[in-house]
Amino acid sequence: MATSTSEFITQCEQEELHLTGAIQPHGAVFVLDHDYQVTHVSVNMAAVWRGDARSYLGRQIPPQMRGLLKQYTGERIYFAAELERENDYLDVIFSPVPGGGIVVELMPTQRERRIPSAMSRFPDAIHSHDEMRDYQQLLISYIAEVTKATRVMYYEFLGTGDGEVTAEAKHERANGSYLQLRFPASDIPQIARHLYLQNPWRAIYDTQATAVPLVSAEDLPVPDLTHAELRSVSPVHLHYLCNMKVSASVSWPIAGKNELLALIALHHDEPRAFDYSILSHISELVKDYNFALRDFRTQQRIEMHERMQHQFNYFHQQLINREDYELYWQEMSEWLMQEFACDGVMISTPDKSSKLAWKLSLKRGK
Numbered sequence: 001m002a003t004s005t006s007e008f009i010t011q012c013e014q015e016e017l018h019l020t021g022a023i024q025p026h027g028a029v030f031v032l033d034h035d036y037q038v039t040h041v042s043v044n045m046a047a048v049w050r051g052d053a054r055s056y057l058g059r060q061i062p063p064q065m066r067g068l069l070k071q072y073t074g075e076r077i078y079f080a081a082e083l084e085r086e087n088d089y090l091d092v093i094f095s096p097v098p099g100g101g102i103v104v105e106l107m108p109t110q111r112e113r114r115i116p117s118a119m120s121r122f123p124d125a126i127h128s129h130d131e132m133r134d135y136q137q138l139l140i141s142y143i144a145e146v147t148k149a150t151r152v153m154y155y156e157f158l159g160t161g162d163g164e165v166t167a168e169a170k171h172e173r174a175n176g177s178y179l180q181l182r183f184p185a186s187d188i189p190q191i192a193r194h195l196y197l198q199n200p201w202r203a204i205y206d207t208q209a210t211a212v213p214l215v216s217a218e219d220l221p222v223p224d225l226t227h228a229e230l231r232s233v234s235p236v237h238l239h240y241l242c243n244m245k246v247s248a249s250v251s252w253p254i255a256g257k258n259e260l261l262a263l264i265a266l267h268h269d270e271p272r273a274f275d276y277s278i279l280s281h282i283s284e285l286v287k288d289y290n291f292a293l294r295d296f297r298t299q300q301r302i303e304m305h306e307r308m309q310h311q312f313n314y315f316h317q318q319l320i321n322r323e324d325y326e327l328y329w330q331e332m333s334e335w336l337m338q339e340f341a342c343d344g345v346m347i348s349t350p351d352k353s354s355k356l357a358w359k360l361s362l363k364r365g366k
Contacts, residue, residue: 017231018226023225024211024212025209025212028047030104031104036102038059039220040215041214043213057216081109089110097226103228105229109275118285140154140169141169143169143264144170147268147282151267153178155262197259203229203249204233204249205248206248207246208242212232246267246269247268247270251264308339
C-alpha cells in the first residue's frame with residue numbers, strides 16, 4: 001500500500017492496465033490463438049450471447065462468426081448488428097492481440113441507426129490560434145449534441161505534462177465548470193497515455209460495474225487487451241471518476257508525432273451504453289481535427305524557423321564588428337525577450353585584455 005503521494009504515483013505508473021485479465025461487463029469476449037482456437041473467454045458469455053463460457057475453450061468460435069473471421073486482416077474490424085438476440089443485436093469486433101492472436105468482442109447495439117454527415121460543420125484547415133480554439137469548441141459542442149452527454153471537455157497537455165481544460169460544453173444539469181482549470185500530470189499516468197496513442201478511443205460504460213474475469217482451460221497467462229474495446233478499468237481511475245460524479249466516460253486522443261497532445265473527454269452522470277457507430281463517427285471527426293492541428297503546428301514551426309533565421313541573419317551582420325555590438329544590444333535583447341517570452345537575456349563575450357566574460361543584461365521592469 002502506498003504511504004505517500006510519490007509512492008502512489010509510482011504504483012499507478014507500474015499498473016499493467018493491458019494485463020488485467022478482465023473486461024467491462026457491457027459485452028463479452030473470446031480470445032483466439034494463432035490457430036483461431038479459443039484460449040480465453042469471459043465468464044459472462046452466457047448472459048451476453050449463449051452457452052456456458054468454458055464450453056468454448058479449446059474450440060473454434062461459433063459458426064455465426066467464422067465467416068467474419070475470414071475478413072480479418074490483422075487490424076481492428078467492426079461488424080454492425082451481426083448477431084441477433086431475442087430483443088436486440090450484437091456488434092462483433094475483431095482486434096489484434098500484441099504478439100499474436102485475436103480478441104473477438106460481442107457488444108449490444110442499436111441496429112441501423114442513421115448518423116447524418118457532419119463534415120460541412122467543420123473547417124478544412126486551421127490558420128491561427130483563434131481558429132484552432134474555435135474548432136475545438138465547435139467539435140466538443142457537436143459531440144455533446146450527438147451524445148447528449150453531461151459534459152464534454154478539451155483537455156490539453158502542457159509542456160510540464162499537466163493538463164488544462166481549454167474548451168467545454170455541458171448540459172444544464174452539470175454542476176460547475178472545469179474550463180481553464182489545471183490538473184497535475186499524475187492524473188493520467190504515462191502508461192495510460194501510451195495506451196491512448198494505440199486506440200481510437202477509450203470507453204467506460206459504467207463506473208460502478210464489477211469487472212468480469214476471463215477464464216482459460218489450462219491456466220494460461222492473461223492475454224494482452226491493449227486494443228480491446230471492453231478492457232477493464234483501473235480501480236484508481238474508477239474511484240477518481242466516481243469522486244467527480246461520473247458514471248460513464250469516453251476519451252478520444254489528440255496525438256502529435258509520438259506524443260499525446262490532448263484528450264477530448266466525455267462525462268455522463270448515468271451509466272451509458274455508447275453505441276459503437278456513434279463512437280466511430282466521432283472518432284472520424286476527431287481524426288479530421290487532429291490532421292488539421294498537425295498541419296497547423298507544422299506550418300507554425302516552418303514560419304518560426306524562417307522568422308528566427310531572418311532575425312539571426314540580421315543581427316549576425318550587425319555584430320560582425322565586435323567593437324560596436326553594444327549599439328545593437330537594446331534592439332536584439334527586446335526581440336529575444338518578446339520572441340521567447342522571457343524576463344531577461346544576457347550576452348557574454350571573452351574580454352581581450354582580462355580574458356573575463358563581459359556581460360550585459362536587460363530585464364523587464366528593472
